[in-house]
Amino acid sequence: MSDWQIWLVLALLLFVAEMFAPGFWLISVGLGALVAAGVGLVLPNFILEFEALKDMVTSPQSNKVVYMPYEATAMLSSLGGIRDMLMGGADKKS
Numbered sequence: 001m002s003d004w005q006i007w008l009v010l011a012l013l014l015f016v017a018e019m020f021a022p023g024f025w026l027i028s029v030g031l032g033a034l035v036a037a038g039v040g041l042v043l044p045n046f047i048l049e050f051e052a053l054k055d056m057v058t059s060p061q062s063n064k065v066v067y068m069p070y071e072a073t074a075m076l077s078s079l080g081g082i083r084d085m086l087m088g089g090a091d092k093k094s
Helices: 003-020 025-042 046-058 070-087
Strands: none
């Protein structure tokens, strides 16, 4: 069974579960699974590109420089702040 088939079955199960659950949360996750099934069908080697990126970053010749958009840095810093808030400042050094 290939990856896109697993995503398709998961999407169908989530759509059926949405009929019995209140709210519309499961249908949005099901739509995401359906999109993942479509990507898996159209681009079957898509995940291999991420494996190649991992190999590139972990190779001894790499200089460990990661370029990311400016907007992503703001989101990551927000997530770090939220983590610190939820952890109660456990990582603070006195």
